[in-house]
Amino acid sequence: MSSIDYLTMHKEIKAGQTAPLYVFYGSEAFLMEKMTNLIVKQTLKEEERDFQFISYDMRETSVETGVEEAETLPFFGSNKVVLLQHCYFLTGVREKEKVEHNLKALEAYCQNPAAETVLILSVPADKLDERKKIVKALKKEGKVLQAGAPDQKSMEKWIDSQFKQKKQSIDPEAKTELMKRAGFNLNMLSNETDKLALYASEGEVVNRKDIEALTPVTLEDNVFTLVDRVISQRTDEALRIYYDLLKQKEEPIKILALLARQTRMIIHVLYLKKQGYSRQKMAGQLKLHPYAVKIAEEQGRNYNEAILENSLKELASADFDIKTGQMDKEMRLELSIITLSKHQYFSA
Template sequence: MVFDLWKQIKAKKFTPIFLLYGAESFLINETKQLLISNVLSEAEMDFNLSSYDLEETAIDLALEDAETLPFMGEKRLIFLHNPVFLTSEKTKEKVEHNLAKLESYIKEPSPFTIIVFIANYEKLDERKKLTKELKRSASILEAKKLNEGELKAWIKERAAANDVEIDDQAAEYMLTLAGTNLFLLTSEIDKLALYCGAGKRIDMNIVERLVSRSLEQNIFTLVDKIIHRKIDEALRIFYDLLKQNEEPIKILAIITGQFRLIYQVKELARKGYGQQQIAGYLKVHPFRVKLAAGQAQLFGEKELTYIMKLLAEADYQMKTSSMKKELLIEMFLFRLKDPI
């Protein structure tokens, strides 16, 4: 778990080799910054911090740097980006790497250097000997998308780092409002902590008043109003989005995407798929699947098919007719009042 590795770094318990891999770039960047601030002082950074792109530079040069004594400090910190030799992804080889030398280094790393492999790849090639050696020797962060429980833990940890607490309900509501993007969540938590002040508690009311709604969240709320046939409230949200200069074609696309997700979740659940399986199959975050599953229960299949037909017609007319785009969405919302 990412928090365990971060605690290790903050306690200045460093291994000579770190391996950060995965598609969640925020976690990798946070870990990278944490290493810099805990390994080196500001004065040492100019002399003992290096970064190499292994798509452009041979590993030999980086290893020579690793074996050079640090200047004016105890540790040298070296970041190795794009270690193409750890993945099965097809890349155009620009340089030749002396992997035998790297294997030898992993077995006997320099005691005064910390090497950090940064691999923004979904997966590593576990069949490769080098990958196995690294996984045995390195401190590892698998930067994958966090599940709902991990996201809530993330919110609580980030709040604690800002010397505030957050209620369980408030943490879940923040996810509903701000979504699952860690960059946005971190920004929102930091903002709430600044508002509350050290030692205070973030509750539902504070989240409701201060957390910014993403466009997707506003659309999610709009869809929720549609589901409960609160068309007047749905129209108010739509007009607010127009005042924020959101394009009608973009609004329609996100509405369509949300209803398509509801339809797919309902159909896959009917076939016996669990929410985690559905998330993997549709390649969306499990938290979005959970929310869509709740909405799907309020629709019959015939009703959902009808709504998808209306959305397809609105999309076609928006792209081919001269009718005002705003009017097409209004017409879609009004037609939902008709019995199906």
């Protein structure tokens, strides 16, 4: 067997095609948890789950114990699911584990997994150590899911699938706005799609107005919009957003930090773009979601090097003035927003 994407694996398990052995790894704990819950739901009856779903933390329990549990026949019902969490022995990361792991026991299990058991190994790490014999065995005999941050196309497909399950759909403009507001957090996206699905009727198409009515705007999203208004020299609108943030009790220092972070992000994206990097490669280099790179790239079209450098200097000056008590923080940031939005180096 081999690596498989989230949507394909989800479809297989929903269709009852559950494999005896899975490996989940990556930074998206939400995806790994969601897939584990789906396997449990599809494999065990509701009354069996308290007894036949067993979880071990491999930082505290030996892998032999997990394998023995997987090999033991179910006491109640006909199947069981065993989850081995934090399997850092599959990576090159050196964790301070309290136990020694006999990986030969797991290697032997891979060759002959128990028919009644679904064994899941999960590790919150971006890479597996492909040189290790146990990793090769697991990839050969099991199904592997890399639960990393999805790219924009995968995220859109995932959102579509969420609404399709509820016999609904979402139009492209609403989908873009939802991703913008919910950010790149799949857990938040899942919560928002559930809320929107409850709001809409069966067969209905969710539109942008629904998103605006139900999905809150995050501070980060407000900062994205604030940067857009500053770039386009719409000073009044930029200040209105800033005043709204103050009414919501957002700290000027935090707003300033996010403005500086977004400016630096634009600088890095424009530099890497000049070097010929694709969005996906830029995302990997900067450890950002591709959608965040897209936003920075679009915002950077109205920038040149001079304004980027001057913007950072102005924000650094504001930070210094605030932290040294030379000027009221709310007033100082307001002055920066006015200064940046009226800057002579902005394109018309």
